[in-house]
Every structure is written in C-alpha cells, then in structure tokens.
Amino acid sequence: MPVITNIEDLKRIYERRVPRMFYDYAESGSWTEQTFRENTSDFEKIRLRQRVAVDMSGRSTASQMIGQDVTMPVALAPVGLTGMQHADGEMKAAKAAEEFGVPFTLSTMSINSIEDVAEYTTKPFWFQLYTMKDEDYVRRLIQRAKDAKCSALVITLDLQILGQRHKDLKNGLSAPPKLTARTIANLMTKWAWGIEMLGAKRREFGNIVGHVEGISDASSLGAWTAEQFDPSLDWKKIEKLMEQWGGKVILKGILDAEDAKMAAKLGADAIVVSNHGGRQLDGALSSVRMLPEILDAVGGDVEVHLDSGIRSGQDVLKALALGAKGTYIGRAFVYGLGAMGQKGVTTALEIIQKELDTTMALCGEKNVNDLGRHNLLVPEDFGGRWQT
Numbered sequence: 001m002p003v004i005t006n007i008e009d010l011k012r013i014y015e016r017r018v019p020r021m022f023y024d025y026a027e028s029g030s031w032t033e034q035t036f037r038e039n040t041s042d043f044e045k046i047r048l049r050q051r052v053a054v055d056m057s058g059r060s061t062a063s064q065m066i067g068q069d070v071t072m073p074v075a076l077a078p079v080g081l082t083g084m085q086h087a088d089g090e091m092k093a094a095k096a097a098e099e100f101g102v103p104f105t106l107s108t109m110s111i112n113s114i115e116d117v118a119e120y121t122t123k124p125f126w127f128q129l130y131t132m133k134d135e136d137y138v139r140r141l142i143q144r145a146k147d148a149k150c151s152a153l154v155i156t157l158d159l160q161i162l163g164q165r166h167k168d169l170k171n172g173l174s175a176p177p178k179l180t181a182r183t184i185a186n187l188m189t190k191w192a193w194g195i196e197m198l199g200a201k202r203r204e205f206g207n208i209v210g211h212v213e214g215i216s217d218a219s220s221l222g223a224w225t226a227e228q229f230d231p232s233l234d235w236k237k238i239e240k241l242m243e244q245w246g247g248k249v250i251l252k253g254i255l256d257a258e259d260a261k262m263a264a265k266l267g268a269d270a271i272v273v274s275n276h277g278g279r280q281l282d283g284a285l286s287s288v289r290m291l292p293e294i295l296d297a298v299g300g301d302v303e304v305h306l307d308s309g310i311r312s313g314q315d316v317l318k319a320l321a322l323g324a325k326g327t328y329i330g331r332a333f334v335y336g337l338g339a340m341g342q343k344g345v346t347t348a349l350e351i352i353q354k355e356l357d358t359t360m361a362l363c364g365e366k367n368v369n370d371l372g373r374h375n376l377l378v379p380e381d382f383g384g385r386w387q388t
Contacts, residue, residue: 007311007332010348013339018193020186021171022084026334029278030163036278039309042286046318047377051364061356061368065326066248066269071101072353074316077307077330078128083111085338087200091120093337096345098123105154113206114148124151130159132228137212142244153245158253160231163280239266255290257297264302274307277330292383295323313355321371
C-alpha cells in the first residue's frame with residue numbers, strides 16, 4: 001500500500017481500481033468542462049495570511065451545520081451511482097461519515113436505498129431530493145425519508161434538465177453498465193472491483209426500482225428517468241416540497257444572488273452555493289467565486305454552505321474564511337471510496353481534517369469558528385467585473 005498523504009493519492013488508486021465509465025462519471029463536467037476546472041483552480045487564486053507568535057495549542061475543528069454538531073464543517077455531498085464506485089458504496093460512505101462525525105447526504109439516484117442506509121447506520125443522515133414529474137412518487141419518497149428518520153431534506157434545484165456530459169454519453173453510462181466491447185474489455189481489468197460487486201446488496205437504483213409501477217429492470221428504469229426530471233420546477237413547487245417535508249431543508253444549486261434571496265425568503269435552513277460540480281451549466285462561474293456575492297446578498301438571513309471544487313482542507317478553510325458555515329465534498333470522498341471502500345472515505349476525511357487543522361494553526365487560529373476574511377489575501381478582482 002503506497003503512502004497516502006493527500007486526496008490526489010487516493011484519486012490515483014481510484015483510477016486504477018474502478019471501471020473507466022464510473023471514473024469518468026465522477027471526474028468530468030459538462031461540455032468543455034470550463035466550470036469543472038475553474039471550481040478547483042479558483043481556490044488557488046485565494047492566498048493565506050501566515051501568522052506567528054500566536055498560541056496555537058488546544059485547536060478545534062468542531063462546529064455546527066444547521067444546528068447539528070460536526071467534527072468539522074464538512075458534509076459528504078450527494079453523489080449518484082456511488083454504489084457502482086464500490087460495492088454497497090452509499091452504505092459504507094454513510095457509515096464512515098457517521099463514525100467520523102460529519103453529515104452524509106444520500107442521493108435520490110443512489111444504488112443503495114434509503115432503507116439500506118438507515119439499516120446500516122445508527123444516526124440520522126440527510127436525504128437529497130430530485131424533483132420528478134411523478135408527484136406521487138416524490139410524495140412517497142419524502143415519506144420514506146421521514147420514516148428513515150432523515151434529519152434534513154436537501155432539495156437540488158439545478159437539475160431540471162440534464163446537462164450534456166460527453167464522457168457519460170460515449171461510455172454508455174447506466175446502472176448496471178451497458179456491456180459494449182469497450183466496457184467489457186475495461187471491466188475485465190478491474191477484477192477486484194468485479195468480485196466485490198458480485199456480493200453487493202444492489203446494482204440498480206434502490207430508491208426507484210420496486211417503488212415505481214412498471215420499473216423492474218435497467219431498460220425500463222432508463223426510459224423512466226430520462227423523462228422524469230421536472231423542467232417546470234419553480235419557487236411555488238419548492239415551497240410545497242418544503243411543506244410536505246416539514247423539517248429542516250437545505251436548498252442546493254444556488255449560484256446567483258437573486259436566487260439566494262428567494263431561497264432565504266422561503267425560509268430554508270441553509271442554501272448550498274453550487275454549480276453541480278461543473279456538470280450542468282458549463283461557462284457558469286465557480287462556486288467559490290460566487291460565494292462572496294451571495295453572502296453579501298443574504299447576510300445572516302440563511303446559513304450558507306459551499307459545494308463544488310473542494311479537494312483539500314485548505315479549500316475548506318478558504319470557504320469558511322470567506323463566510324460559509326459549511327462545505328461539501330463529493331469527488332474527494334468518492335476517490336477514497338473507490339480506492340479503499342469505507343476505510344478510504346475515512347482516510348479522505350482524516351486528510352482534510354489534518355490539512356484544515358494545520359493550516360488553521362499556521363494562520364494563527366485555534367478555533368474553526370473564528371476564521372474570517374482576516375485570514376485571507378483575496379485578489380481585488382476576484383469577484384470580477386461582469387456586465388448583465
């Protein structure tokens with residue numbers, strides 16, 4: 001086993017171990033992938049202020065996200081098809097998050113079902129909802145999340161229609177995968193992954209198969225999902241979903257100040273500044289570049305989190321110092337999961353916490369909740385001068 005010191009080390013193992021179509025699913029964006037790239041590269045433009053002769057003992061990364069105590073303000077983001085990155089992937093990632101003390105968010109498009117994850121864990125997790133045209137299915141899905149004691153509903157707003165992701169189309173991505181000559185050749189080289197998948201609890205979308213009339217196999221599932229995302233989603237429908245849930249709600253996919261104001265007006269417990277990891281509107285600004293403007297727009301009206309582009313504890317620190325109250329990692333935990341299963345997710349979390357703690361100390365801070373703009377050097381033109 002190689003020495004693992006950062007998230008990139010996990011990514012290299014992940015790439016070797018997981019079939020190409022699932023690696024490409026995680027490691028790609030839409031169209032030219034400009035936004036996908038800038039989600040990470042824009043973090044590099046923000047620099048840190050080194051401080052010395054400051055008491056750095058007794059440091060703490062502990063905080064809260066929507067009133068929930070967390071070991072550090074980092075949640076595992078909802079990622080579809082996680083159970084194809086590693087056998088029982090959602091269950092293992094959720095368990096790793098639970099043991100580490102951070103939130104896990106289960107995707108609607110997960111392989112393991114809500115019930116699978118609830119049975120495998122002992123503490124409440126968050127559930128992410130895609131709005132579908134089938135309102136009866138959505139109503140029952142929300143009730144299933146309630147029955148599983150999920151502690152927050154994360155409603156994704158930026159997938160009314162699917163952004164074109166060239167690699168997924170060329171790979172014929174599906175669950176289970178479409179077996180072309182190319183995919184078969186690649187799968188034959190991933191024998192360890194294959195052996196584990198033979199023993200997996202599920203290999204199809206567990207929140208859908210068996211819960212929608214007429215959906216019994218991969219072909220019928222593909223036809224249903226292709227036409228189910230709701231392009232008519234608006235703020236009235238979002239409000240109705242929030243009322244159906246009746247608990248804590250996080251609205252994910254906010255990338256504009258006006259949308260942030262609307263989300264705050266609806267009474268969301270938190271919003272997530274996110275561009276879906278660069279997988280929807282290519283050419284949109286990075287999440288971290290939009291964060292300051294959105295924070296200025298909503299002030300203290302709603303808790304603001306950040307998703308998309310985080311690959312290190314330093315990225316987490318920069319987002320928190322800009323004013324975010326929480327952050328999300330998607331690809332970073334998927335690299336660990338694909339590389340080493342549950343242990344890999346734990347390793348990813350340990351790496352990020354260590355980087356966050358060390359950087360915090362070298363910036364002269366003892367408590368993650370004391371981070372602020374005074375810890376950063378931000379380019380004067382970071383927000384950009386854009387005309388609409």
